[in-house]
Amino acid sequence: MATVKLTNVKKVYGKDVVAVQDFNLEIKDKEFVVFVGPSGCGKSTTLRMIAGLEDITGGTIEIDGVVVNDLQPRDRDIAMVFQNYALYPHLTVFENMAFSLRLKKVPQDIVYKKVTEAAEILGITEYLTRKPRNLSGGQRQRVAIGRAMVRDSKVFLMDEPLSNLDAKLRNQMRAEIILLRKKIDTTFVYVTHDQTEAMTLGDRIVVMKDGFIQQVGTPEEVFDSPANLFVAEFIGAPKMNILESKLVSENGQYYVDLFGKKLLVDGKKGEYFKTKAVKAQDIRLGVRPEHVKLSDMTDKSAFECTIEVNEMMGSELYLHTVTPNGDKFVVRVQTINISDELRHSLNYGKKIYVTFEGKAMHFFDKAEGKNLINA
Amino acid sequence: MGGLSASRRASNTLIYIILTLMCIIWIIPFVCILFESFRVETTMQVGYVIPKQFGFDNYINLFKETDFPIWYRNTFIMGLFVSVIQTMFVLMMSYTLSRLRFKGRKGLMNFMLVMGMFPGFLSMIILYRVLSRMGMTGEHSVIGLILVYTASSGMGYYVSKGFFDTIPRSLDEAARVDGATRAQVFGRIIMPLSKPIVIYTVLCAFMGPWGDFMFAKYIAHGSSKGMNVAVGIQYLIDKDNMRAAHYTQFCAAGVLVAIPITILFMCLQKYYVEGVTGGSVKG
Numbered sequence: 005m006a007t008v009k010l011t012n013v014k015k016v017y018g019k020d021v022v023a024v025q026d027f028n029l030e031i032k033d034k035e036f037v038v039f040v041g042p043s044g045c046g047k048s049t050t051l052r053m054i055a056g057l058e059d060i061t062g063g064t065i066e067i068d069g070v071v072v073n074d075l076q077p078r079d080r081d082i083a084m085v086f087q088n089y090a091l092y093p094h095l096t097v098f099e100n101m102a103f104s105l106r107l108k109k110v111p112q113d114i115v116y117k118k119v120t121e122a123a124e125i126l127g128i129t130e131y132l133t134r135k136p137r138n139l140s141g142g143q144r145q146r147v148a149i150g151r152a153m154v155r156d157s158k159v160f161l162m163d164e165p166l167s168n169l170d171a172k173l174r175n176q177m178r179a180e181i182i183l184l185r186k187k188i189d190t191t192f193v194y195v196t197h198d199q200t201e202a203m204t205l206g207d208r209i210v211v212m213k214d215g216f217i218q219q220v221g222t223p224e225e226v227f228d229s230p231a232n233l234f235v236a237e238f239i240g241a242p243k244m245n246i247l248e249s250k251l252v253s254e255n256g257q258y259y260v261d262l263f264g265k266k267l268l269v270d271g272k273k274g275e276y277f278k279t280k281a282v283k284a285q286d287i288r289l290g291v292r293p294e295h296v297k298l299s300d301m302t303d304k305s306a307f308e309c310t311i312e313v314n315e316m317m318g319s320e321l322y323l324h325t326v327t328p329n330g331d332k333f334v335v336r337v338q339t340i341n342i343s344d345e346l347r348h349s350l351n352y353g354k355k356i357y358v359t360f361e362g363k364a365m366h367f368f369d370k371a372e373g374k375n376l377i378n379a
Numbered sequence: 380m381g382g383l384s385a386s387r388r389a390s391n392t393l394i395y396i397i398l399t400l401m402c403i404i405w406i407i408p409f410v411c412i413l414f415e416s417f418r419v420e421t422t423m424q425v426g427y428v429i430p431k432q433f434g435f436d437n438y439i440n441l442f443k444e445t446d447f448p449i450w451y452r453n454t455f456i457m458g459l460f461v462s463v464i465q466t467m468f469v470l471m472m473s474y475t476l477s478r479l480r481f482k483g484r485k486g487l488m489n490f491m492l493v494m495g496m497f498p499g500f501l502s503m504i505i506l507y508r509v510l511s512r513m514g515m516t517g518e519h520s521v522i523g524l525i526l527v528y529t530a531s532s533g534m535g536y537y538v539s540k541g542f543f544d545t546i547p548r549s550l551d552e553a554a555r556v557d558g559a560t561r562a563q564v565f566g567r568i569i570m571p572l573s574k575p576i577v578i579y580t581v582l583c584a585f586m587g588p589w590g591d592f593m594f595a596k597y598i599a600h601g602s603s604k605g606m607n608v609a610v611g612i613q614y615l616i617d618k619d620n621m622r623a624a625h626y627t628q629f630c631a632a633g634v635l636v637a638i639p640i641t642i643l644f645m646c647l648q649k650y651y652v653e654g655v656t657g658g659s660v661k662g
Contacts, residue, residue, distance in 0.1 A: 057552050078558040090549035094571040104557035151557070 006068050006158035006191045007033050008054060014062035015049050015215075023049045025215045027063070036185055036192040038206035040199055041238070046215040047195045048163055054193060055161055056080050068158060080159075083152035087164040089144045091136040091151075097123075098132040101150045122153040125187060142173045149181075153188060162194045166201065178204060199239050203227065211235045233373035236290045236366055242322055242334045244366065245296070249289040251282070251367065251376075258282075260289055260365060263307045263328045270362040276377055288373065290366035293322065293336040298346075299359045306357035309333050314350050323350060325358075333358075415630035424626045437631035445625075446603045447632055450611030453521050455639070457588035457607065460525045465532040465584035466577065472533035474565055477543035478551060491534040500593055507597055520598040520605035527594055528587055542576040543569065578647045586640055608636050 013027040024046040031037050039047035052058040054065055056077035064071050072080050083104075091100050098119055099106075105115045123129045126146040136144055145165060152160060165181075166174045178201060185192060185205075196202055202209045203223045211218040211226060211234075219231035230236035230244075237243045250261040251269075258269040258277045269277060276282075299306035309325035323335040335358055339347060350356070367376040411428055418425075419434035441447045476488060506527060510516050515523030546569060554564045570577065588595070592609045599605040606614065612632040615625050 055552075055556055057555070076560075077552075077555045078560070082556060084553070084556045086549045086553055088547065088549055090547065090553035092550065092554070092568055103554070107558040107563065151553075155557070 007031060007066075008159055008191060008193065009066040009069075010050070010054070010063065011066075012063035013050065013053060013060060013065060015046070015053060015058060016061045023215055024053070027217060029210060029217070029220065031191060031193065034189055034191055036194065036205060036207045037210060038194045038196060038202040038208070039210045039212060040196055040202035041212035041218075043197060044214075045212040047197075047210075047212050050212075051161055051163055051193060051195045054159070055082055055084050081157050082159045082161055083155040083157040084161040085145075085148045085152050085163065085165045087167055089136070089148040089168075091144055091147055093136055096133055096135055097128065097139070097147050097150075100136065100147055101154050103151065104155050118154045119150075122150040125153070125184070126150050141169055142177065145169065145177060149184070153184075157190070159191045159193065160188070162192065164195055164197065167196070167198070181205060199241065203239070209239075211238060213238075229375065229378060230290075230366065231375055233288060233290070233368050236368070236375075240292055242293050242336065244290045244292050245331075245333050246368075247289045247291070247327065247331055247333070248329075249287055250284070251277075251287045252284045253277075260287075262289065265305055265307050267305050267359070267365075268362055269365060272363070273365065273367070273377060274362055282376060286370045287376065288368040288370060290368060291360050291364055293334040295364035296333075296335045296358050296360050298335070298337060298342065299357045301357055303357060303359055306359040308355055309335070309358055311350060311352060311354045311356060313352070321347070321350060323356070325356065412630045412633050415627050416634045418627045422625050422627045437627045438635070440625075441628050441631050441635075445611075445615065445628065446606070447608075447611060447635075449604055450606050450608045451635070453605070454588050454607040454609075454636075457521055457525055457528070458585045458639075461528045461532075461588055462581045462585040464525070464529040465587075466580045468529065468533040469535055469539055469580050469584075470570075470573070470577065471565075473536040473539035473543055474569060476536055477540045478548070488536075491536070494531075495534050503594060503597055506594075507600075510598060516598050516605070517600045517602040518604045520595070520600070520602070523598050524588065524591075524595060524607070527598070528584075528591070532584070539573070539576045539580060542573060546572055582643065582647060585643065589636060589640060608632065612636070 008029075008031040010027050010029045013024060014022075015024040016022050027046075027050060029037075039050060041047050049058060053060050054067075056072065056075060056079075060073050064073055066072065067080060067082070092103065095103065101119045101122060102115045105118060110118075119132070120129065123132055126149060128143060128146050128150060131139060131143060131147075136147065139147065145168075149165070162181075166177050169177060182205060194201075194205055196205075203226075206223060208220060208222055209226050210220050213234050219226055219235045221229075221231075226235060226239050230239060233246065237246065247262065252259050252261050252266075256278065258274050259266040260269060268274070307328065309323075309327055311323055311325050313322075313324040315322035315324065319339060321337045321339060323337060325333050325335060327333045335356075337350075368374060369376055414428050414430055416437055417433045417435070418430035419432040419436050420430065422437070476484065507516065510520075510523040510526070513523070515526070550568055550572075551564050554568045555561075559567065588607055590609060591607065592613070595607045596610045596613075599607070599610055603611070603614065612629050615629045615632065
């Protein structure tokens, strides 16, 4: 059992630099929670407060029901993996991993057993006698994870552990962390600025901005029902298209007025507007690039865009286009779904017709950017 | 191409000639002292360098006829104590200033910086009075001098603080999360990584008592039993001293003083250049 509960947690640096505000979160036992957000959003600060490396200005942090605000890091029974690995350069890999056990005066045979077991899982057995300086980045990160693993601690904290690795290694380590999590089955708090890591690793994602939590939810919830414009644009790549639009109601149906075209809001979202009798208003309409479909002039709901850049990503094309009123609009096209002829014609200046379905639409109020659904 | 290489060769030659000359000028006094110390034909200062007769008479007489062994022992004891105490003070002070954030930290650092700019001998008279009341002058000046040398040594924190600042804080944090107390972080992580600066501090501290003249002379107050080597060997050639003619012994003493420092330096100098933090964190 290891829950982590943060209640009204606040962090202020100096007199008035607020890093984290009103942070409320209950992390369940054995849950994998990811804090994600742009740099300076307070995610690392929050993690470091859980670790005890930063003082807490206000609120309480509980681990397993015990308030740990004033406990030293070593009394919190946590393990942490740092962004820059933070291996002890004068110790061998074995001694690096054994360091915490040595401090606890664990008998030598148990130290040996635990370290070799962890090394086995991480595939670093052959490096146990080396010094960190003789390891590659990926190997160092494994050692750092191993050092945290041997602790058998209540909570496993990871502060951007993959951000120093190159793209290929990062993908590989991400998969390994998923596997590792199954093996060590404890409570994880993971900090990243990479939404892909957040989506793939987290049971729940905490999206943060400027010290405030924007949304807490499963990867699905955060992706499908972003609480506000910030979350909508932050999660997903390329980011969600946002267009100025109007929500109108006619004959009991809701439509979106876009460049003079009326797009029907059908499905669950249409039903939601009907039952809540949402009034017609100016909105910001969000559509993910992957939910946009290529169409043609004959389609009444399709509108015209002009291609500016065509990014060839292999299996997909990212078409960066401009709408009739000059807004940027990105369309993601699976190359396998279109003819070669069309594919090669998608160049600068080409006009294309695009449309999307009601279920692909996200509606945000114009003033505050909050999602109109579930708002 | 040829012209460039020729001009480079010329400038290199010039540089080497200048450097060689500077080396010779720098080394002449040492060579002279070495020769003087082996001179047997006379104990006086003479107008030539190379002795007519070589021998160890000066060294033997130094031990037989003078208090040199006492001065040497005094200085060695002071060196030992000062190097241990001062290293502890300096390193703990530097680590604290490098890692902990507390009220008045900046102010304290500035205060110590300014205090350090005042010459130490400003406090000489009052220190003598204090030590004299405590019976730590004259014959017993060794203890007094150890106090004088170590008391304010924490103020010399700049160099080692600069070194500690280069050790990533995440190492401290990792160790603290791993279960270490601040003292354990210092002892088990920071100290092993700081060999160069520890050695530097030890060397400086050890060498202090060997070279100090002003404080040592004042506090020893003419008592031969309480002198360090610098004061002692100056006492050998003192005008008031009847042994004013013992110039060659003075030189032999100089050579003997240089020996421990040279050995220490040669043993420890490799740590000066050893890079130790490689591989600990992403560069």
